Amino acid sequence: MFEFLDKFMPGVLESLIPRASEFAIQIDVLFDVITLLVGFWFVLVLGYFFYLVFRYRHREGRKAEYVTGETHKQKQAIEIPHFLILACDIAIIIPTFVVWYNVKIEVPPPDEEVRIVAQQWAWTFYHAGEDEILGTDDDIVSINELHVKENTQYTYHLESRDVMHSFSVPVFRLKQDAVPGRVITGHFKPILTGEWDIQCAEMCGVAHGIMGARIFIKSEEEHKVWLAANTPIDRGASLLAVTSEEEITESKENRNNG
Amino acid sequence: MAEVAPAEVGHGDAHDDHHEESFWSKYVFSTDHKIIGFQYMFTGMAMALIGGYFAYVFRMQLAFPGSSIPFWGTLSPAAYNSLVTNHGTIMIFWVAMPVLIAAMGNFCIPLMIGCDDMVFPRINRLSYQIFLLSAIILIVSFFVPGGGFGGAWTSYPPLSAKAEYNSTPFGAPLWLIAVTLEIVAFLLGGINFITTTMNARAKGMKIYDIPMLVWMIVIASILFMCSVGPLVAGAVMLLFDQTLGTSFFDAAAGGDPVLWQHLFWFFGHPEVYVVLLPAMGIVAEVVCVFARKKLFAYKLILFSSIGLGILSFFVWAHHQFISGVDPRATYLFTTTTLLISIPVAIMLFAFIATLYGGSIRFSTAMLFALAFIAEFLLGGVTGIWLGSSGVDIYLHDTYFVLAHFHYTFVPIAIIAVFAAVYHWFPKMFGRMMNETWGKIHFWGTVISFNGIFIPLFILGSAGQHRRIYNFQNFPDLAGQNMQDMRVFATMCLVLMLAFQVIFIVNFIVSLKRGEKAGRNPWNATTLEWITESPPPHGNFGLTMPEVYRGPYEYSVEGREKDYWPQNEKPEPEKI
Numbered sequence: 013m014f015e016f017l018d019k020f021m022p023g024v025l026e027s028l029i030p031r032a033s034e035f036a037i038q039i040d041v042l043f044d045v046i047t048l049l050v051g052f053w054f055v056l057v058l059g060y061f062f063y064l065v066f067r068y069r070h071r072e073g074r075k076a077e078y079v080t081g082e083t084h085k086q087k088q089a090i091e092i093p094h095f096l097i098l099a100c101d102i103a104i105i106i107p108t109f110v111v112w113y114n115v116k117i118e119v120p121p122p123d124e125e126v127r128i129v130a131q132q133w134a135w136t137f138y139h140a141g142e143d144e145i146l147g148t149d150d151d152i153v154s155i156n157e158l159h160v161k162e163n164t165q166y167t168y169h170l171e172s173r174d175v176m177h178s179f180s181v182p183v184f185r186l187k188q189d190a191v192p193g194r195v196i197t198g199h200f201k202p203i204l205t206g207e208w209d210i211q212c213a214e215m216c217g218v219a220h221g222i223m224g225a226r227i228f229i230k231s232e233e234e235h236k237v238w239l240a241a242n243t244p245i246d247r248g249a250s251l252l253a254v255t256s257e258e259e260i261t262e263s264k265e266n267r268n269n270g
Numbered sequence: 271m272a273e274v275a276p277a278e279v280g281h282g283d284a285h286d287d288h289h290e291e292s293f294w295s296k297y298v299f300s301t302d303h304k305i306i307g308f309q310y311m312f313t314g315m316a317m318a319l320i321g322g323y324f325a326y327v328f329r330m331q332l333a334f335p336g337s338s339i340p341f342w343g344t345l346s347p348a349a350y351n352s353l354v355t356n357h358g359t360i361m362i363f364w365v366a367m368p369v370l371i372a373a374m375g376n377f378c379i380p381l382m383i384g385c386d387d388m389v390f391p392r393i394n395r396l397s398y399q400i401f402l403l404s405a406i407i408l409i410v411s412f413f414v415p416g417g418g419f420g421g422a423w424t425s426y427p428p429l430s431a432k433a434e435y436n437s438t439p440f441g442a443p444l445w446l447i448a449v450t451l452e453i454v455a456f457l458l459g460g461i462n463f464i465t466t467t468m469n470a471r472a473k474g475m476k477i478y479d480i481p482m483l484v485w486m487i488v489i490a491s492i493l494f495m496c497s498v499g500p501l502v503a504g505a506v507m508l509l510f511d512q513t514l515g516t517s518f519f520d521a522a523a524g525g526d527p528v529l530w531q532h533l534f535w536f537f538g539h540p541e542v543y544v545v546l547l548p549a550m551g552i553v554a555e556v557v558c559v560f561a562r563k564k565l566f567a568y569k570l571i572l573f574s575s576i577g578l579g580i581l582s583f584f585v586w587a588h589h590q591f592i593s594g595v596d597p598r599a600t601y602l603f604t605t606t607t608l609l610i611s612i613p614v615a616i617m618l619f620a621f622i623a624t625l626y627g628g629s630i631r632f633s634t635a636m637l638f639a640l641a642f643i644a645e646f647l648l649g650g651v652t653g654i655w656l657g658s659s660g661v662d663i664y665l666h667d668t669y670f671v672l673a674h675f676h677y678t679f680v681p682i683a684i685i686a687v688f689a690a691v692y693h694w695f696p697k698m699f700g701r702m703m704n705e706t707w708g709k710i711h712f713w714g715t716v717i718s719f720n721g722i723f724i725p726l727f728i729l730g731s732a733g734q735h736r737r738i739y740n741f742q743n744f745p746d747l748a749g750q751n752m753q754d755m756r757v758f759a760t761m762c763l764v765l766m767l768a769f770q771v772i773f774i775v776n777f778i779v780s781l782k783r784g785e786k787a788g789r790n791p792w793n794a795t796t797l798e799w800i801t802e803s804p805p806p807h808g809n810f811g812l813t814m815p816e817v818y819r820g821p822y823e824y825s826v827e828g829r830e831k832d833y834w835p836q837n838e839k840p841e842p843e844k845i
Binding site: 024025028029038039042043046047050053054057058060061064065068069070071074075076077078079080081082086087089090093094097098101104105107108109110111112115116117132174175176178180182183185186187188189191192193194196208209211212213214215216217218219220221222224226 | 347348350351420421422424426427428429435436437521522526527528561562563564565566567568569570592593594597598600601604605608609611612615616618619620622623624625626627628629630631632640643644647648651654655658659660661663664666667668728731732733735736737738739740743744745746747824825826827832
C-alpha cells in the first residue's frame with residue numbers, strides 16, 4: 013500500500029536523506045500525507061487571512077460592520093471548517109496507527125540479532141559472529157561501528173549503562189531512547205548498502221555532541237569478509253565496555269523471560 | 271453566577287491609604303498591582319536579554335564551529351550545553367511566564383475589571399520577591415564551580431540526578447531550586463488573578479462582560495495550578511536524589527528514570543497553553559480595537575479555551591513517544607494530540623473572522639497581533655507532524671521539533687508581548703511610542719525571525735539532531751549546503767537581536783519625549799482606557815466604574831461614534 017501511495021507523493025524526506033531501511037518508506041509516506049493535508053489548510057487559511065487584511069483595511073468613509081458571531085449562520089463559518097479539520101485529523105490518525113504498529117510494536121522474526129549498549133559517550137555494538145547467533149563465543153564487539161547486512165531482518169536489544177541516550181539512525185528513520193535498567197527491543201531491515209551516521213539524540217552530558225557512530229551496511233559477501241577479519245571475538249577492541257560472558261548470557265536470559 | 275453582579279470588594283475603604291510614598295515604598299516594596307506588573311515586565315525583559323545573548327553565543331558556535339566568538343571567546347562543549355539548557359529555561363520560566371502572565375495579569379486585570387488593586391496585594395508583592403530571588407539563584411548558578419547546569423531544560427535523570435554524570439555538582443541543584451521557587455512565585459500570583467477576577471469586578475460586569483485577556487489569564491492560572499503539583503513533587507524528589515542520595519530516579523536502586531519524564535511533561539505540556547492563552551487574549555484585545563470590530567463568537571472562544579485547557583492534560587506523553595513508555599500508549603496520545611488542533615483552530619478562526627467586515631488600522635500593535643496569527647498558525651500546524659507518532663519516530667529531537675516550538679513560543683513570548691507593549695504603553699506610561707520606529711522594529715523582527723527558523727525545519731527534516739555542539743563531527747551533517755543554512759540562520763538571529771536595539775531605544779525615548787497619550791488614544795471600549803494615563807494609585811479615582819455592556823462594542827449600528835465604552839450609561843430611551 014505504501015509503495016503505491018508513494019508514487020503520488022512529493023517525497024519530501026527522500027529528497028533530503030536516503031531511505032535505507034524497509035520501514036522508512038512508511039514514515040516518508042505518512043510525512044507526505046500530512047504535508048498535503050496540513051499544507052492545504054495552511055495555504056487556504058493564510059491566504060484567506062491575507063485577503064481579509066487587505067480587503068478590510070481602513071479607508072475613509074467606510075465604517076466597520078457589527079457582527080457578533082453569535083447567530084447560527086455566523087457560527088457555521090467556524091463550525092463547518094471545524095468538522096473538516098476533524099475529518100483531516102482522523103485521516104492522519106489512521107495511517108499513523110498503521111505505521112506505528114509496523115515500526116514500533118510488531119517485531120518480525122529476526123534473521124539476526126544485535127546488542128547495542130550506550131554509555132557516556134560511546135556506543136558498543138555486539139554482532140553475531142559466523143554462527144549468526146548473538147551471545148556466543150564468536151560474537152564481535154566494536155566501538156562506534158555497527159556492521160549489518162543488506163536485506164536481513166534484524167532485531168536489536170538496546171541498553172544503557174548510565175544515563176538516557178537515544179539510538180538514532182536517520183537513514184533508517186529509526187529512533188529509540190536507551191533507558192538505564194531496561195533492555196528495549198526493536199527491529200530494522202537495511203535495504204541499501206553504504207555508510208551513514210548514527211547519532212545520540214538525547215542529551216547525555218558534556219560530550220553528547222560527539223556521541224556519534226557509523227553504520228556500515230554491506231552485502232552478504234562483504235559482510236563475511238568483515239566477519240573473517242574480526243573473528244575470533246576481539247576483546248581488545250572493547251576497552252570502554254568490558255562485558256563478561258556471564259553478563260551477556262544473563263541479559264539474554266532476562267530478555268527471554270521478559 | 272452569570273446573572274449576579276459581584277459585590278464591590280475593596281472599594282471605598284482603600285482610597286484613604288493611596289497617598290504619596292517614598293521611592294522605596296513606591297517602586298521597590300510596592301503593593302500596587304501596576305508597579306508589581308512593571309517589576310515583572312522589566313525583570314522579564316532583562317532576562318530576555320540574557321536568554322537572547324545565550325542564543326547568540328551558541329548559534330555562532332554552530333555557524334562557525336570552534337572559532338572565537340565576539341563578546342564570549344571560544345566555547346567549550348560543557349559551556350555550550352549549559353547555554354542551551356539555560357536559554358530554554360530562561361525563555362520559558364523567566365521571560366514568557368513573568369511577562370505574559372504576571373506582568374499582563376498584574377497590570378491589566380484590576381484595570382480591565384474596574385477595581386482598585388488585587389485582592390491580596392501583599393501576597394502579590396511576595397510573589398514578585400520570590401520570583402526575583404529565583405532569578406538571582408539561577409544567575410548565580412552560572413558562576414559556581416563546575417558551571418551552570420547543562421542537562422537540557424527538561425533535566426532528565428539520571429543525567430540530572432548525579433554529579434558524576436552531569437559534572438555540575440552545584441549548578442544542577444541550584445537550577446532545580448531556582449525553577450521550583452519560580453513556580454512558587456507563580457502559584458501566589460495565580461491565587462490573586464483568579465480571586466480578583468471572581469470577586470472584585472466592577473458593578474454590573476457579568477461573567478460574559480469580562481474582557482478576553484482577563485479570562486485567558488484566569489484560565490491559564492487554573493491550568494498552571496492544576497498541572498504544577500506533579501512537577502514540584504518531582505523536583506523535590508530530584509533534589510533529594512542530587513543532594514541526599516535517595517534513588518527515586520535511579521534504576522539500579524529500584525527507581526525509575528522515566529517517572530521524571532511523566533511528572534515533568536504532565537506539567538510541561540499544559541505549560542505551553544499557560545503561556546499561549548494570555549497571548550491569545552492579548553491578540554483578541556488588539557485585533558478588536560484596531561479592526562473596530564466586536565470579537566467574533568466570544569463564548570465560542572471562551573469555551574474552546576476551557577476545552578483546550580482540559581484536553582491539554584491528556585497529551586503529555588507525546589513528548590515521550592520513543593522514550594521507552596509502553597508503545598501502545600501512543601495510540602491514545604496521538605489521538606488527543608491531534609484533537610487538540612480543533613480548539614486552537616477554532617480560536618484562530620474566530621480571530622480571523624473578527625477581521626471580516628472590519629476597518630483595519632495597521633498600528634504597530636496591530637501588525638504584531640496579525641503577525642502572531644500568521645506565525646502561530648505555522649507553529650500550530652507543524653505540531654501535526656510531530657503529534658503523529660509514526661512521523662515522530664523520525665522527527666523526535668531533531669531541529670524540526672526545535673523550529674516547531676520556536677514557531678509557537680516566539681509568537682507567544684515575543685510577538686504577542688510586543689503587541690501588548692505597543693498597545694498598552696500609552697496606558698502604562700502616559701505617552702505614545704513612536705510608530706515609525708515601531709514599524710521598522712516590527713518588520714525587522716518578523717522577517718529575521720522567519721529567516722532563522724525556516725532553514726531549521728529543512729535541517730531537521732534532513733536528520734539533524736538537537737543539542738549537538740559541533741555538526742562537523744557527523745559526516746552526514748557536515749556538508750557545505752547544510753553549513754550554509756546554519757550560517758544563514760545565525761545571521762538572521764544576529765539581525766533579529768540588532769533590531770531589538772531599536773525597540774529599547776524607542777521605549778526609553780518615548781518614556782521621556784513621547785507624545786502625551788490622553789486617556790483613550792485608541793478609542794477602545796474596555797475599562798482601563800477610561801482612567802488617566804498612567805492610572806493613579808487606586809486606578810479610577812473616587813468613583814469606581816460601573817459596567818453596562820460587553821467589552822467589544824465597536825461600530826454598533828445607529829451610533830455616531832464607532833466605539834461604545836463598557837462604562838457609558840445607556841441613553842434613557844434604550845433602557
